Amino acid sequence: MTELAAGIRERAGIDPDIFVRETPEGEARLDLVVEGMHCAGCLRKVEGALKSLPGVEYARANLSTKRVAVRWQPTKLRADAIIRALADTGFTAVPFDPKLLGTFDENEGRFLLRSLGVAGFASANIMLISVSVWSGLVTDMDETTRSLFHWVSALIALPTVAYAGQPFFRSALKAIRGGRMNMDVPIALAVILATTMSLVQTIVNAHHVYFDASVTLLFFLLIGRYLDVQARAKACSAAENLLGLRATAATLIAPDGSHRSVPVEHLEPGMKVLVASGARIPADGEVTSGVSEIDTSLVTGESMPATVKRGDDVFAGTLNLGAPLTVTVTKRDDDSLLAEIVRLMESAEQGRARYVRIADRAARFYSPAVHLMAAATLILWFSLGAHWETALTNAIAVLIITCPCALGLAVPVVQVVATGRLIRQGVLVKAADGLERLAQVDTFVFDKTGTLTLGEPRLVNGDEIPADALALGAALASSSRHPLSLALADYARSLPAQGAAPAFTDITEVPGMGMEAQLDGRLIRLGNAGFTGAEANTAHGGSEIWLAQEGAAPVCFRFEDTPRPDAKKVIAALKERGFAIELLSGDREPAVRQLADDLGITTWHAAARPDAKIARLEELAKKGHKVAMVGDGLNDAPALRAAHVSLSPADAADASQTAADFIFQGVPLAPIVETVDVARKSRRLVFENFGLALIYNAIAVPLAVAGYVTPLIAAIAMSSSSIIVIVNSLRLNRRKKAQRDAQASAPRHATA
Numbered sequence: 001m002t003e004l005a006a007g008i009r010e011r012a013g014i015d016p017d018i019f020v021r022e023t024p025e026g027e028a029r030l031d032l033v034v035e036g037m038h039c040a041g042c043l044r045k046v047e048g049a050l051k052s053l054p055g056v057e058y059a060r061a062n063l064s065t066k067r068v069a070v071r072w073q074p075t076k077l078r079a080d081a082i083i084r085a086l087a088d089t090g091f092t093a094v095p096f097d098p099k100l101l102g103t104f105d106e107n108e109g110r111f112l113l114r115s116l117g118v119a120g121f122a123s124a125n126i127m128l129i130s131v132s133v134w135s136g137l138v139t140d141m142d143e144t145t146r147s148l149f150h151w152v153s154a155l156i157a158l159p160t161v162a163y164a165g166q167p168f169f170r171s172a173l174k175a176i177r178g179g180r181m182n183m184d185v186p187i188a189l190a191v192i193l194a195t196t197m198s199l200v201q202t203i204v205n206a207h208h209v210y211f212d213a214s215v216t217l218l219f220f221l222l223i224g225r226y227l228d229v230q231a232r233a234k235a236c237s238a239a240e241n242l243l244g245l246r247a248t249a250a251t252l253i254a255p256d257g258s259h260r261s262v263p264v265e266h267l268e269p270g271m272k273v274l275v276a277s278g279a280r281i282p283a284d285g286e287v288t289s290g291v292s293e294i295d296t297s298l299v300t301g302e303s304m305p306a307t308v309k310r311g312d313d314v315f316a317g318t319l320n321l322g323a324p325l326t327v328t329v330t331k332r333d334d335d336s337l338l339a340e341i342v343r344l345m346e347s348a349e350q351g352r353a354r355y356v357r358i359a360d361r362a363a364r365f366y367s368p369a370v371h372l373m374a375a376a377t378l379i380l381w382f383s384l385g386a387h388w389e390t391a392l393t394n395a396i397a398v399l400i401i402t403c404p405c406a407l408g409l410a411v412p413v414v415q416v417v418a419t420g421r422l423i424r425q426g427v428l429v430k431a432a433d434g435l436e437r438l439a440q441v442d443t444f445v446f447d448k449t450g451t452l453t454l455g456e457p458r459l460v461n462g463d464e465i466p467a468d469a470l471a472l473g474a475a476l477a478s479s480s481r482h483p484l485s486l487a488l489a490d491y492a493r494s495l496p497a498q499g500a501a502p503a504f505t506d507i508t509e510v511p512g513m514g515m516e517a518q519l520d521g522r523l524i525r526l527g528n529a530g531f532t533g534a535e536a537n538t539a540h541g542g543s544e545i546w547l548a549q550e551g552a553a554p555v556c557f558r559f560e561d562t563p564r565p566d567a568k569k570v571i572a573a574l575k576e577r578g579f580a581i582e583l584l585s586g587d588r589e590p591a592v593r594q595l596a597d598d599l600g601i602t603t604w605h606a607a608a609r610p611d612a613k614i615a616r617l618e619e620l621a622k623k624g625h626k627v628a629m630v631g632d633g634l635n636d637a638p639a640l641r642a643a644h645v646s647l648s649p650a651d652a653a654d655a656s657q658t659a660a661d662f663i664f665q666g667v668p669l670a671p672i673v674e675t676v677d678v679a680r681k682s683r684r685l686v687f688e689n690f691g692l693a694l695i696y697n698a699i700a701v702p703l704a705v706a707g708y709v710t711p712l713i714a715a716i717a718m719s720s721s722s723i724i725v726i727v728n729s730l731r732l733n734r735r736k737k738a739q740r741d742a743q744a745s746a747p748r749h750a751t752a
Contacts, residue, residue: 016079019095021334027057028074031096034086037066042091042175049089053077067096090174112226115164119219122160123212126153130212143205150202150209157211161195164218167225186370190399191217194711197392210393213711217400220716223723246317246338250282251275253326264316264333275325280317284331287312292322374399377705393711398704400714402697410689413729418682421733425674426665434661437645438679440626444574445617445639447631448585448595451649453561454667455632457483457543459491461558469555472519473547475501476526480515484545484559485526514545522550529554543591561591563598570669571599577676580625584608584616584639613639630672647672681732689725696721 021029037043043061046068050059055076061068070082079095086093129149165188172188191214198209252262253272264282267273272288275281281294291309296318308314314327316336333339377398381391419429429435449455462470474492477485504517504524514527525532525548532548534556547555571581583604585592592606605616617639620627629636629643632652640646640659648660657663664671700717703709709717
């Protein structure tokens, strides 16, 4: 039994209902890890078995990660019925737990590596003996010596095939028991036939045996399968790193005030926990008491700590840098933001793009064709009067060489590698076909506030304002939560201390207008021009508030939104790649025009409401453009959904993140360029992989049918084609030196 199988069976007795989650639509959802999915035929069988169950609304298997997502009506079906249905089809499945992410791949990788070592050692020694036999056939080797060499080869090959062939034999046996075919069936059949025929040939002291072909076939196939597992493990490594940020235990505050340590899995909403200084927050919750600074880079991508106090929300995995906090738990461990991010990473691969479906259909018909072609070759050579040994040898060669492994790997490996690379760069891929659609884009449309800018106003005319007016305005602004008031107060705090703050009385905030207060019997107002009696000046393109006091002229505080630090560079990089750039904002025309001029964007639209944004996207689509929309606000969500593909920053509104196909972390916009480059290269690699698979079959199959390919050559050729496809896909991880240098010199921002 493989370690993967053992790991799955250890969890087989767990009640699957505890892993079922409810979707917003009221459906039940369960993620499963499935043993034995190795080809498109397996994937089709798994999905077909699940979709045939009553109440199942959605079933999607992932060939690369060996996981399945299922949604169903909970009133019509139970989770254990789903697992039984897969068992009846020949697949062992257990609920997938994010905390065990990568464990099965690690166990399977270790077993495959041991099998690979055994097969490699055996193939090297058998090949050495085979070379001696081949040399002896043209020299003076007698039959006794040749027979001895054949028996030595048999003694090495038989236990090697029995051990190293387990991954293929078990998979093929399950497929046959389930009444289906998969890629491992022709592999197992070819290895068994070649080994059995060679053993018979050894017993009758024939000239030719093919132990070398059987063992070499297993050796090369194990290389391909091991590389596939490693590619999956790399894609999951970023998610594993995230899970490493979670606390393992929490200090629970009991109703009587006592403290005790409990696992985070036991925390329930309403419980109170104590978070010590330097400890990670164990669960999503609300601060009940205490004031501290939190490292929120996991959530916001910001490197600067955030101050939290009573009533503020905090999230599992974030780090308490200051004083102890008391937190009331609001979500269970498996519903936390951290767990949701991990599930988001998984959902990026829980689907198949158009190219994958093409590969599935091709492999679906190709697998039965392999057996028909091998049988036809056997009959053909018999009908031509060939000896049974020659006919069977040629049929085995066809069986080996026509296995559609390369075709089945053409797309999944590229998807896994691409998703893993983007996750490491702070980009979460939500849509399975997002990369495919992004590679087709020719136009980028950006929102302004919160997308090209940080959405954080800053005072730009502070040097022009008298010190006493600045201090007065900042003191009154500190009593408000309005963004412009906060920006004014922050600016004043960054200046040297100016003495005691004014003692205001009767402070009142008028919604939508501003604030007023009394100071030494004088009325002080801070707000918009109409509220303060000033004359508005919007020509500068930013925002403004005015300070008015009796006996003095109103003073204007002008603010501008802070552009993201690399916005201009990213716009230039996208233009260099041939994209048309537009700015589509709901902000005022002067502000939009100024930002467009600063960033070099020639096409812009201001005061665009959500319906106007959608209308513009539809207009571009009618002209034949494929548009990528980048936005963050609630008003951008409809446009993000309407675009050909969409991207959103991690600090965007929930509705925008839900609508987006990609979510990028941190302050910089550079991940957008990285995502575009990965999408384009992924598309190119997919076509290259299809081409390699088709070229291989077009050349190899006719040669095998014609008898020009021995089982040994067929084993090397077929295994090499799969390895070439995998290695070609891994090229996606290669990055140009200039890109690495640029990234190394850029400011570091923590990413999820």
